[in-house]
Amino acid sequence: MxxxxxxxxxxxxxxxxxxxxxxxxxxxxxxxxxxxxxxxxxxxxxxxxxxxxxxxxxxxxxxxxxxxxxxxxxxxxxxxxxxxxxxxxxxxxxxxxxxxxxxxxxxxxxxxxxxxxxxxxxxxxxxxxxxxxxxxxxxxxxxxxxxxxxxxxxxxxxxxxxxxxxxFEIGSEARETSSIIVKQDVFPHREDLEKAKDLIGKAESPVILAGRGTHEMREELLAFAEKIAAPIVLTLPGKGAIPDEHPYCLGGLGLIGTKPAYEAMQEADTLIMIGTSYPFTGFLPDHAKTIHIDIDPAQIGKRYPVDAGLAGEAKTTIQWFLENVGRSEHRQFLEQSQERMKRWWSQLDTQEAKESLPIKPQRVIRALQHVAADNAVLSVDVGNVTVWMARHFRMTNQQFVISSWLATLGCGLPGALAGKIAYPDKQVFAVCGDGGFAMTMADFITAVKYNLPLVVVLFNNHKIGMIKFEQEVMGNAEFGTDLTNPNFARYADICGGVGYRVEKEEELLPAFESAVRQNKPCIIDVIVDANEAPMPAKITLGQATGYAKHMVKELFQEGKLDLPPL
Missing domain, CATH: 3.40.50.970 (Thiamin diphosphate (ThDP)-binding fold, Pyr/PP domains)
Incomplete structure (x- = not known):
């Protein structure tokens, strides 16, 4: 046998x-x-x-x-x-x-x-x-x-x-078990729901902080925000949960965030955290009543004090609130936040339209926005490109994948390989800095070998750019951040893909338009301005509650800077 x-x-x-x-x-x-x-x-x-x-x-x-x-x-x-x-x-x-x-x-x-x-x-x-x-x-x-x-x-x-x-052969004594996934519904206790409901009912300036756990509940999240008159701020993993230009969206928070999100957090009397264990607590309100919804009870109150903790699935929990919470008549705070966001987008538009040489990174994002399909997959590497994508790319229905908690350089290209294998009929972009891409660039050949026509958007400034600005923010001299790069467009060609070298403004959009028509993996190697600061610069977690918060207050509150320099 x-x-x-x-x-x-x-x-x-x-x-x-x-x-x-x-x-x-x-x-x-x-x-x-x-x-x-x-x-x-x-x-x-x-x-x-x-x-x-x-x-x-x-x-x-x-x-x-x-x-x-x-x-x-x-x-x-x-x-x-x-x-x-x-x-x-x-x-x-x-x-x-x-x-x-x-x-x-x-x-x-x-x-x-x-x-x-x-x-x-x-x-x-x-x-x-x-x-x-x-x-x-x-x-x-x-x-x-x-x-x-x-x-x-x-x-x-x-x-x-x-x-x-x-x-070895498997003997008859081997046990048989099942290859099945068993799911469960997790729902908060009624007393916790009632406590949170009472806090929401008293709120006059509520803010929702939405994380990765809100990605499959767009309709419910927006309906909840409308009902309680709360603007929505997105964590980095939460980006794409709702469209960036939706009237209820204030964009990201913290050192990669927007001024309207910062101001809303400063003025909030109630914070509702949904599907996130946000680490940079220095950017959260100082005295707001806080409700935290998470499927993992261990995450609730882990980093930030809460007044009501709801251990349950975000979608079903929000559905309960939709059925049991009345519509708020306090809408002045929401409307003020929306006006601020309109001005912010206008300022970003001005910044992205500014022509210069070397090319500004924001211009590259605008070119990507022009060609990216509504259902594209965006695999974003770590570094300055994270800031430019988080702040400038207007998500609609695209998927955004990144190494959010480990923040490891080199994740952009492998993520794009996975994206193209998972969704062969979708556009897939790897958005990388030169430092991150060089760490895993050998696997561009993997994309060629398996005929995975993805597009690498490469911000080439011959620098480990984020570290340069971290050093300068600390008052130190820049050291050890210069990179000696090859011509990445020629590298693409040598590997069997298609390469585009972009050094002038007029070459930018044509390169993007051509790349997305190719049936081969492509690299768009864009020479960008190494001195364009991703302000506010990235700061470590320990500094976020102290120096970084002070820096953002100085820049945003005192009116010294609305946006990164034009």
Missing amino acids: FKQKAGEKLIELLIEWGVDHIYGMPGDSINSIIEPLRKAQDKIKFIQVRHEEAGALAAAAYAKLTGKIGVCTAIAGPGAIHLLNGLYDAKLDKAPVLALTGQVESDLIGSDAFQEINLERMFDDVAVYNQRIMSAEQLPTVVNQAIRTAYAKKGVAVLTIPDDIPR
Whole structure:
């Protein structure tokens, strides 16, 4: 009687869970997994990346974009180590990811064998589930448990698989478990709802701070804002929850935010935080009554004192308020905030229209806005580009993916790879600085290899730009931030893609219009002004409650600066 090998069962289970692709690099300690994966390529694709970090970042981005588990694989030792950055990105942004790592053969474990490291210890902090496969019979149960836990806890599951085990046949004593996801509805206690309802009823200047947890509830969020006359401020992961130019939207908050959002927070008497555990509390109101809605009770009151905590799903909780809260007649604060936002957009329009040489980064965002489809995927890297995109790109129905909590450089291109695999019929852009792109640029070849016609928008200022301004804000001399870059457009051509080098204003929009018509991966290498400050500059978390808050007050409150210099 035919007995299935453990490696074959592993791939079969992944397919049962709906996994249709895996990011990774083949190698000696996972070849016993790669072979059954090769045989199942009609059902589950292997995406060969050029660096395991890019594979893990792509898996994390795929999970953020789709809600489905992202899967990556690597060999023991160096390959597994390379996964860590992307896995920590998934952990901090609460994205379900499965990492399959090789290990030396079972009888060599503990002998200081070639490429042997203690993987269980190494992955212990990053993973919500972390196990070494001990036998072929154990594998099916543990695989199901790993994926189930990654979904349930919205985190990283790691399976370390000694190289010999996938080759063993599974005996009849192996236990059978189920490859299913079981969901639950989480709803706050009635007494907490009533307390929050009472606070909302007394509010005259309420503000909603909407995070990533509000992305699937646009209609409810806007209806709630209209009913209680509250403008909506968006966290960075919350960007896109509602259209940026919607009358109720005040844009982002803090060091990448808008002046109207800052002013609204200063004047608010009631703050309603929905689906966010916002870390930069120095930008939140000093004396407002606060309501915090989050599906995870551990997040409520974690960073900022609250008067009413509601542990439940944001959408169903807001639906309760829509049915039980009366329409507010205090609408002066909302209307004042809306007028401020109209002036802010007008100022941004002026800034984006200003022609100069070198090209201003804001002009690049305007060109991207001109060609980006309503349903485009925008994978944004970390750095000054984060500021320009957060502040200037007007989201409608696009998807915005970024490394928000880890804020790791190099996430832009892997996120775009994942975006194009997830949504092959959509426009996909990687919006990167030269520093971030150079960290993972080898995987532009991956886009070429798998015919993924994404567009890399590259802000090239030959600087680690955000660090330059951080140093200057601290009163230090700029040091160690200069970059020596290649011609990235020529690099695209050499890789088999299409490159555009943009150094003049008149070249900018034609390059964008041509790139989105191509059926190949493209790089638009734009030389931008290195001295254009992303004001207010990024400050560390510790400084955000002190110096950064003081700086923003000085710039915004005292009228010294409405916007970054024109």
